[in-house]
Amino acid sequence: MDGLHSWWEYVVGHGDDVLEATLEHAQITVVVVILATVFSVALGVCVQSRPTSKAIALAIASIFLTIPALALFALFIPLVGPGDNPAMMALFLYAILPILRNTVTGLDEVSPAVVESARGMGMSSAQRLWRVRLPLAWPLIMTGVRISTLLTVGIAAIAILVGGGGLGTFIQGGLTRLGLPNSVESVWVGTVFTVLLGLALDVVLSLVQRLTSSRGLRA
Amino acid sequence: MSEAVTPLTARWRHGRKHSVSTVAMPTGAQLWHRYSLVLAPAFIAGLGLVLWYYYNSLGVGTIAQIQVSSALDWETKLKPQLIQHLTIAAWSTLLVILVAVPLGVLLTRGGPRRIAPAVLAVANSGQALPAYGLLIIFLAAMGQGGRTVVVALVVYAILPVLRNTMVGLDGVDRSMLEAGRGMGMTRMQTLLRIELPLAVPVIVAGIRTAMVLNIGMATLAFLIGGGGLGITISSGLKLNQDAVLLVGAITVALVALTFDWFGALAERFLHPRGL
Amino acid sequence: MAGEPKIRLDHVSKIYQGAEGPAVAELTLDIDPGEILVLVGPSGCGKSTTLRLINRMIEPTSGRIYLDGDDVTDVNPDQLRRRIGYVIQQIGLFPHQTIAENVATVPKMLRWDRKRISTRVDELLELVGLDPRVYRDRYPKELSGGQAQRVGVARALGADPSIMLMDEPFGAIDPITRESLQNEFLRLQEELRKTIVFVTHDIDEAIKMGDRIAILGEQSVVHQADTPERILAYPVDDFVRSFIGAGTAMKGLAFERVGDLDLAPFDEGRNGDGKPVGTITADATLFEALEEMLRTADGKTVVVDESGRPAGVVELSHLSDALRTAQDEARRHYDELGAAS
Structure with missing residues (x-):
């Protein structure tokens, strides 16, 4: 109880810093996820009908997701120097697989009869993509986006180790001052707010998912 | 790690019911899995070769590169770090299995079954939990050392195994259980002879995910005095030596990819025949 | 055409x-x-x-x-x-x-x-x-x-x-x-x-x-x-x-209507002997007529007009004649086609 109280005191006392770090963390996440979504959906559309390219794209994306975060972050430092940039590049690579995979699965699952009838009515391949295939795959794509977002929020907390910002600064700050007053509170703030940010973004995205998916597709 | 994508996917598709097939082997993904089995070792071999040549070109052991040399010395640095790294990952993965699988079994039976959806929801949103923060929290509570790292890793990696155990068991066709019970099997017998064998692919996928997470998180063990290959990456950052950074990062990547590939092989060969 | x-x-x-x-x-x-x-x-x-x-x-x-x-x-x-x-x-x-x-x-x-x-x-x-x-x-x-x-x-x-x-x-x-x-x-x-x-x-x-x-x-x-x-x-x-x-012949019967036949006259004495006699209307097909004959196990069936009065009788021979006519017509058609080409 005492811990919770002092934690809350710390949050109130550092309100501006917490807000700023949260916003920075959110900004990193949102930028990364938007770029990853555009890239992965486009890539998914390109490779979906080609089994070999599809398998290779997915295999490569899963290789990225397997490489430990700190290592992948570090690999970009020689290229772009320390800061948010190497972190965002690595996070971008991480965020690809869930979206790419769900895009491909979503497009795979569109019933051939639906595509056949669209073609039979004279829809061009672009019309079939925009009006039929993507809208049908959309709920699953959005699920992928949500997973990528949670992943990105969590991993972005170590951006601080390569000189980036975000809520990791509170964790790092606590670590360097460990034993001194408020150090543990600082770590808790960084951790809890990261989770809260993830949940908040997930709630927002689930709303977006609901609003942008056709009522006809709900189970 | 990739299997982390499926449970939500399955949830979206079936509302509340999970099915084994969608979790274990999603539509159109068979080919991908086969490619992963072949592509991954090729990639690992290529990356290993690059690392080998790069490492040798650095002239480790010569006076000219004293900083780099001391940070990258095999006998005194890289080898013990590698051993520490793998030890941490192995212990935490083993403990995760010992805790999460029985817990998953328990949560899909009788009374506790009712809280299963809540547990799954937490497991899914737990993906936003920052490993870094968790590690430091345990450091503050338990002090420095490898033991702290292992405990933190177990807590962090328990979720995917727990989730996949529950989803895997839940996905077993009810009619098979009926049939088993109808032949006079006890509940324990249906669990051991029908449910668990059928859920194995999904559970193994979860264990693979946990193992990859553990290897990744062991990279951060250095922060709380647990050692591991993270030390080399961190030295590279501190010394501002790209060579040290790269060797550290690539080595960690190689370790993760190699063990992930072992996991992929295990997934493939632990499949019950006929599925 | x-x-x-x-x-x-x-x-x-x-x-x-x-x-x-x-x-x-x-x-x-x-x-x-x-x-x-x-x-x-x-x-x-x-x-x-x-x-x-x-x-x-x-x-x-x-x-x-x-x-x-x-x-x-x-x-x-x-x-x-x-x-x-x-x-x-x-x-x-x-x-x-x-x-x-x-x-x-x-x-x-x-x-x-x-x-x-x-x-x-x-x-x-x-x-x-x-x-x-x-x-x-x-x-x-x-x-x-x-x-x-x-x-x-x-x-x-x-x-x-x-x-x-x-x-x-x-x-x-x-x-x-x-x-x-x-x-x-x-x-x-x-x-x-x-x-x-x-x-x-x-x-x-x-x-x-x-x-x-x-x-x-x-x-x-x-x-x-x-x-x-x-x-x-x-x-x-x-x-x-x-x-x-x-069942080709049976299927063929579905294309002709009773009304197009030259019906046998209805004879009160011969047909009104109290036995159950099937009746159909003039717009029924020959298939339905056959169905009615089989149902009543009789070689004929009575055709009635709108008010239910008997207008004539369809006999089994009508049906076989109709089929033969259709076959002859078709054969002639194909012969002509063959001759033309």
């Missing part, structure tokens, strides 16, 4: 790469305006491929395709398909769109104005027997199989195409619903007079739906293309005979 055919396939072939022989070999077929031509044949004979060649869902390897006399073999296929209704067995409604949006698909692509589209959607839903006020805003998942295929037909009729291609449209629907959909569709066709190419593997459906039937063998070779009556009366070869199967 005077006048220009609505659709003409002129020596059309389809050869798939790596396949042994052509899927469709040198097919030549004319389809007249306003008729239902049924393509029927065993599975794998290429009847669906043939249908899909017409709207170029499958591009022909060689040969020409004409619509209203225009060569459409090389026109933009998307533009072409917007002029041709297309109905498939799996229906393929867009699950993310409402029924109204589904039906509006082609008019929207043709950039009709909103009001015109809306009126058209209501009109089409009425036409296929679905109340627009109830169904407009529903989604496909809320429909039964029969209702979904009604919407499929409405959607294909969207921009009022003069041609409809239907690939086993009622094949996946339960037998009872199928029967009523077939009847309704025939009633609809009375009004619409579309040119329809209809694929089925079911000879009974072909006999029921077709103004003409083309019986296709391997590689879409046309064994016989003619009215159902003539095909039943005079199958030109063993393939056709075995395909239309047993």
